[in-house]
Amino acid sequence: MSTAKIAHLLRRTGFTATKAQVDALSSLSIPQVVDKLLNAALTAPKPPDGLDEKTDIKKLVQWWIDIMVRTSNPLQEKMTLFWHGHFTSNYRKVRNIDLIAQQNVLLRKHALGNFRDLAYNISIDPAMLIYLDNNTNLKKSPNENYARELMELFTLGIGTYTETDVREVARALTGWTTSKGDRKAIFQKNQHDESNKTIFKKTDNFDLKKTIDWIVEQPTCATFITTKLWQAFASPTPDPAVIKSLAKTFVDSGYEIKALLRAMFTSDAFYASTTYRSLVLSPVEYIVGMYSLFPNAKYADDKQALNLLTQMGQQPFDPPSVAGWPGGAAWLSASALFIRYNFVDWFTLQLTESDFALNPTSSIPALLNDALNKYGLMDLSPHTRVVIESYLNKSNLASKETIYRGLLHLLLVSPEAQVH
Template sequence: MRRRAFRLNIALLNELWNRRIEPPRRYAPPLLIQGGEFLPIAWECDRKPMTAPFAQPAETVQALPEREPDEFRAWAARRSRSIGGWLLLFVGWLGGSVALALDLEDTRHLLDRVAFGPTPARVATLAPLSREEAVDRLLQASAPSPPAPAWARERPFPDRRPLATRSEAERRAWIRTRNQERDERQRALQAGWYRQMLAADAPLVERMTLFWHNHFTSESRKVRSPHLMLRQHQLYRQHALGNYADLLRAVATDPALLIYLDGHRNRKAHPNENFARELLELFTLGEGHYTEDDVRAAARALSGWRLDPVSGVARFNPQQHDAGPKTVLGRTGPWGVEALVAILLEQPRAAEFLVEKLWREFVAPQPDPAEVQRLAHLFRAGGYEIQPLLRALLLSEAFWAPEQRGALVKSPVELIVGTLIRFDLDPPADRRLLAAGRAMGQELLNPPDVRGWRGHTAWIDADRLLARERFLRDVARARTAAAGRGGTPRAEEVPRDLLWPSGVGSAAPALGDPAAPEPGMRVRWVEAILDPRYPLK
C-alpha cells in the first residue's frame, strides 16, 4: 500500500457516526478490505483531528500518518477485530467497491504508459478516480475510425494492361507517375496516423493499434500498395481491444501480410514456408516451441490463398490448397487456416507468448514468470479477449511498482506524440514530422524487418539519441518563434510531476545525470524536455 493512503479515515468514521459532517469535497472509497483486514485509505477531509471513539483514547487521528505501512496494517487489524461489524455495515452503506485513489504521479505513470502522455484534460478526467476506475475509463473509451481517403475506393494495383501498346518512353513515364503517386499516398497514411494519435479520444486504442502493427509486421516498401496497408491498419484498429483469436484468423489471410511474407505464392505443388515460419516463431509461439516438421505442415495448411488483382482481396483457391493430412504440434488432420489457428491457440504457450510481449510493452523489459502464467491462464480462460487481459495487466502490482517507474524508454512515436500533446504544441509539417520519426528509428508502416522494432534501449543508441535531441530542440525553437510572432502564449512552466517519474525506479536505464527537483515544483518546459529522464516512461 502507498503511504499517502494512511489518512483520517477513522476520523471520518467517527464523524459520520456522529452525523457531524457533510460529504467531503473529494471522495475516494474509504476502506480497503484485504485478507480479512479493514485498512483505511485515502480521503481528503478538512477537519481538525479528534479523539475517535473507535480508537484508544490517546490515539488521535493526527498520529496515524506517522505509522509505517506494516505497523499501520497491524494497528488496523487490531481495530478491525473490535469494530469489524460496524465497518462492514459502513461499507455496505456506501454501496460501492473500494479502491485506492490516484495521485498526480500515478496519473502521469498510467498516461505515459498507455496514452502517449498526460494532458490537462486527461489528468482532470482521471485524477478523481481510483486506479480501477481510471483503467476502465481508458479501456472503455471509443472513437470513430477516421474516414478513408478518396483514393481508397480505387483498385489497389494499377491496371498495367494498356502498357502493352505504349512506347518504352511512355511506359517509363507511366511507372514514374504511379510510383510518385504511391509514395505520396503512403506519406499521407503515415501523417494521417500521427494526426489520429495526436487527436485521439481513445488513446489506448491507438497504442494497441501501434502494438499490433509491430507484432504482425508488414513493410509498405515490399507490399507497395497504400490500399492494402490502409486495410491492414483498419484491421488492427478494429481488433485493437477485441478478441485475439478473431484477429489471428483475420491476419492469417490479410492481403498485406500475404504479400510481405510470400503467402500468396504458397501453392500445393510449390509450398512456401515463410508465412508459416513467422506465424509460429514471431506471431504465436516463439523460438523453441515448434519443430521444422511443424513449419512444413503449417505451410501446407496455409496454401491456396491468392490475391484478386482488381479488388486486392484474398481469395481461396481449393485447386492450389494441399488438402492432405498434416501433423501440426501433435494434431493430425486435413487442416486449413481455421484449423491451424485453432491448434495454435490450444497451446498454452500462445497465451504466454503474447502476455510476455504485452508485459515488455507496458510494464517492464523483463517479464515476471509467475505473473505471465497467471495472466496467460486468465487470457485463455476468458476466450482470448484482449480487454480483460489488459485490465489485469494494468492493475497488477508490477505495473504500479515504484521500481518500474521510468523503466521503459519511449519509442520515437511516443516521444513525438507525447511531447506535442503534453505541451499543447502545433505539429510540424508532415514531411518534417515523418522525417523526425525516421531519424529516430521509427517510420510508421515500415518496421525494419519482420521482427519489428526492438524497442526499449534499442531506441537510444548514439545516433538516435542525437536525433531525439534535435527533434526536441527544433520543437523548442519553433515554439519560441511562434510566441515571438504573437502566437497564443502557453505556460512557460509546468508541474514536474507531469514530466517524468518523481523517483526513477531501479529498473530504469541510465541516460545521464539529471537534476533532482522536489516533488510538486514547477520547471521550465524547455529544460524539462531536454532532461535525461524525459524519454523514460
C-alpha cells in the same frame, strides 16, 4: 500516491500525463480508471484513399500521427501501434499503400478485441498475404515464409515448434492469395493441399481456420502474447509468476485482449517500483507525446519532421524486419539520441510564446513547476531540477519566448523525457 499511480497508468496507456489529466481522474480508484480507459468508445477513422504507392507513404504516416495526437481513445491507438509492430508489414515489399492503410484499419478494429479473431483476420489481410508471401503459397511447392513467422513471431515464440511443424503449417495455408486487380483476399481451392497434416502431434485435415485455432490453443501462445504485452506496457523484465497468472486470465476469457489488459493494469506488479520508468519511449510515442501537449502548434505536413522520425528509427509502415522494431535500449543508440535532441530543437522553433501556455511569473520555481505540470514531467530528478533551475537563474526572464524555448528544450531532452 494514487495520483502517481494514475500518472503512471496514463503514460503507459496513452501519450501524455499532465497534472490536469491526472487531477481529473484522482477521485477514482485504479480499477475504475482502468475500466474507463478500456471502455472508451472505439474509433474507426478512415484513412485517405487513392494514395500513390511511390510517393504517398508519408501522407499515410502523417495521417496516423494526427490520429494518435487527436484521438479520443489513446489506448486504442497505442494498441494499434503495438499490433503494427507485432503483426507487421512493410510498404516497400507490399508496394500498395492502400493495402497498408487497410491493414492499419484492421489492426485498429481488433486492437482491443479477440486475439484469435485478430490472428485469423491478419492471416488473410491482403498486405500480409503479400508481405510474407502466402499469396504464392501453392500446393505443389509450398512457401514457408508466413507459416514460420506466424509461429515464431506472431503466436508462439522461437523454440516451441519443429521444422516439420513449419512445413505442415505451410501446407495448411496453401491456396490463400490475393486477387489480381483489386487485391482482395481469396481462397483458391485448387491450390489448397487437402491432404492430412500433422501439426503439434495432431493429424487432421487442417485448413487456415483450424490451424489458427490449434496454434492459439497451444499453452505457449497465451504466455508468449502476455509476455510481449507486459514488455510493451509494463516492464522489460517480467516476473514468470505474474505472467503465468495473467496468461491464465487471458485463456479463461477466450483470448479477449481487453480482459488481459484489465488484469495487467490492475495488478500490483504493474505499479511496482521496478516497473516505474522502465520503458523507453519509442520515437512515435516520443513525438506524439510532444505534439499532444501543443495541439494548436503548426507542425502538420512537415516533411522534415517525418524524416527525423525515420532517422530516430521508427517510420510507421517501414519496420526494419518482420520482427517489427527492436525497442528498449535500441531506441537510444548514439545517433538516434542526437536526432531526438535535435528534433526537440526543431519542434520548439515551431512554437510561439502563446503556444507554451505558461503563466507569467517572476519566480523561477513557479515557472518551472507550471511547466512540469503542463508538460507532464512532475517527477523531475533532483539533478535535472538543479541543472534547469540553474539555466533559468542565469537567463533573463523578460525574453519569454527565448527562455520558454530553452526550458522546453531542456525538459524534453532530459533523461526523464526518454522513458516512461
